[in-house]
Amino acid sequence: MRTDSPLLSVRDLVVKYRAGSERGDILTAVSGVSFDIDAGSIFGLVGESGSGKTSLAHSIMQLLPPAAGEILFHGEDLAHMNAASRQKTRRNIQLVFQDPLASLSPRRSILQSLIEPLDHFRIDANRQRHARVCRVLETVGLERDLLQRFPHELSGGQRQRVALARALVTEPELIIADEAVSSLDVSVQARIIELVLELRQQRGIAFLFIAHDLAVIQQLADRVGVMYLGKMIEIAPANRLFHHAAHPYTRSLLEAVPVPDPAHGKPVVLQGEPPSALNPPAGCAFHTRCPRAVEQCRVVEPPEEQINETGEKRTTHNVRCHLWQE
């Protein structure tokens, strides 16, 4: 599945939106983010609330227009596509949301929700659409008799699997999962994680997996990016990130996750409040909470620097920090 050019390429993306009714209330949700996703790979995007990860996902899905930068799919810029290419891209990139109850239309049956994309994209002849829906249900491990039910009759795990089925029904090349397992019970979450790995293995579907839970990310991702207040502050192959994280924020995230093992030490608490996206701090956005901040951090925004020796773009480890060498 490895070709030289990435499936999805995001270059210097900037996304803004109007946060209030005043003229000056423009919030820069994403300020200059770049990364690539290869076909058949899983990219983990980590960030807490306010990091801009959801705006990034919405931008890739063409729900929010970029203020600057490019989003390239198969090398073609989304913003400059003609209508036909744009529709084709919509088929090929699908999104799964966090709250499965909210993402399925409450007054439409499961069958209706699953067939809608097929009808819209005119996939298959009419008669074969039902068969396709049944096949995709089987893939996610659900029974056929669910088709007649409505979303509120299903459990959280079943709903999320329906949402995943809906994303799969058009046979996309890339699925964006925005906090797709965050509201699920642990055992259901484990099943979805298994499912995502199976889908990648058997069908070569690439994933942009957005989550705040680093433990979940470690189960899935080949490459990981960490966002803080709209910037990608660290990006690296997964095993490098988890063993040699360079950015203080990444390290605090790793240390803050409560470990299900009482013998492990207590999580290290990060002091201070998360900054507001409407009024970002000068210099490095993390300096207000960083245990190692120095004068330079308060004034100069750190540039993105590569910290490992590799020529291959897909295995670089980049960080935005003045102090990464120490």
Added chain:
Amino acid sequence: MSNAVLSVRNLSVSLQTGPGQARVVDRLSFSLHGGEVLGLVGESGCGKSITAAALMGLVPPMAGIVKADEIMLGGKNLAQLDETSLRRVRGSEISMIFQEPLTALDPVFSIGSHLSTVIRRHRGENRRQAKRSSVEMLERVGMADARRIMQSYPHQLSGGMRQRVMIAMAMACRPEVLIADEPTTALDVTTQAQVLEQLRELGQSFGTAILLITHDLGVVAQTCDRALIMYCGRIVEEAPVEALFKAPTHPYTAGLLAAVPRISSAGIQRVRAIPGLAPHPAALPDGCHFADRCARADKQCRILTPEMQAVERQKSIHRHACHHPLSYPSSFTSHAD
């Protein structure tokens, strides 16, 4: 271990749902000891939140029927108190904090107003005294600019700050028991760690026992002394946290632990899902509710409901309700020894 500040015997709650009567809490019995943090752990729908509501007497009579032999708190049986007496007990001897602080705080009242109201109602202080006590409480929960916070309104604060205000309100009257229902689920990981630390510290210094309700096993491991594992309205295992994680005896607990992803430095440990689905509360099977998903289940499990059995291990009591519990490794030694 000090003696029990809260003692619950045979608490049951039945709800009237569309399909029929649902036994969402089934003869729950447990004790909470002074100064400890007891975790009540389970997945969604297991009945843990209803248990909390039932303990506080907050289940509306139209919605559900609550029965209990006893809910002993400070010599009083809460199960037999009327609403007026319960109101006196709530907030002063037993209080509760919820998952989503934004909806638990009235948006038109300032933080100071919220705090002072609680303090004046239960401690009988006058306005000036209450104000001072409020500022003190806010500082106790780690709010740097307490005076400014007093004037602020709920929507002006972040999620973590609001949750700390909730803790301040709940602890203002030095209650015997605090019930925390998923207090950090809606918060970021970095904020979560702060809030949990605050909670635990405050509990220690005020001598308040905390019943921490959560589905997050990481939170249990880091914050609780003991834990109760709930499944389909019943407690299936009860143990000190260390024993629970190192050597669980109930297959469900073991299944949960195997499904939790952990960050590891030595290769990835793949999570394993528990097969099957939890039964609907209105259609619970006979015998052990977990039998259909359990690799160790046999005919007996589907007919006879397993009763709680207690085992003493390393000077503490470990309880489980299982016909075929997992064996306790003889090599296990507790760090507490």
Added chain:
Amino acid sequence: MKTAPGHTWFKLRQDRVGLLGLAIVAVFFLLSLGVLFGWLGQGWSVADGGRWEPASVNHWLGTNLLGQDIFQRAVFSTRTAFEIGLVVSLLSTLLGALLGALAGWYNGKPGQSWVDGSILWLMGVLDSIPFYLFVAAVAYALQGWPWAMHVAMIATFWTTTGRLVRAEVMRIKSREFVLSARTIGLPSPLILFRHVLPNTQHILLVQATIVFVAAIKTEVILSFLGLGVQDGVSWGLMLAESTQEVLAGHFNNFLAASLMLFVLLLGFNLLADALQDAFDPRQASL
């Protein structure tokens, strides 16, 4: 419960008072059907009795000033009432739903929010015109056309529904299932009709019942003003006629009309309250 409507029906079944309201409305509806099919109340205009006859076997409630049978007239009026009520409530609710949905959907959309702006402006203008002035103007312009009254009512009653639907649509459109439809690339009108509007059902149903009541009450006043029903009889007309009769000491006309009116409106109001409770998602049982 299997479906969302099933759940609502389940809640409704438990509301005794609401069921009473439903029963009352059903009875009246059957009466009106009876009139429509020609089985009842056909003799409403026949003046075969003496003036102000008391109740008798021929005329169950006696006769009015012109010797017409009061009972027949009262029964026939049920059909008039339902006709006005149904036409006005259905059409004004539809109009309100459509315009409200458009306004809510295009609100805040750069370049297209003029749609919202203009609909809001229209609502403001219509709400500012004194209602009876407006009706008089429409009645005059349409010169005795029997539907003039209906048009006037529809043109003003839609605004409340419109505002409610607009607010609800603004709430719904940021929910994830709408985003999901947008990510597939479904065009806006399709999303509005298939995903958004059906989720305003609860508002529409309750509004329809409220407007039904308002329409009937309005007709009473219009009849007093001579702008009401032109070709037929209604309780409003009967009440208007009866003002003089009451002065002469004959109450049958007045009582018949006002009792029928009162009972039907009471039934509808009870039903509307029960529907509102049944649809309220926050009152859903655990």
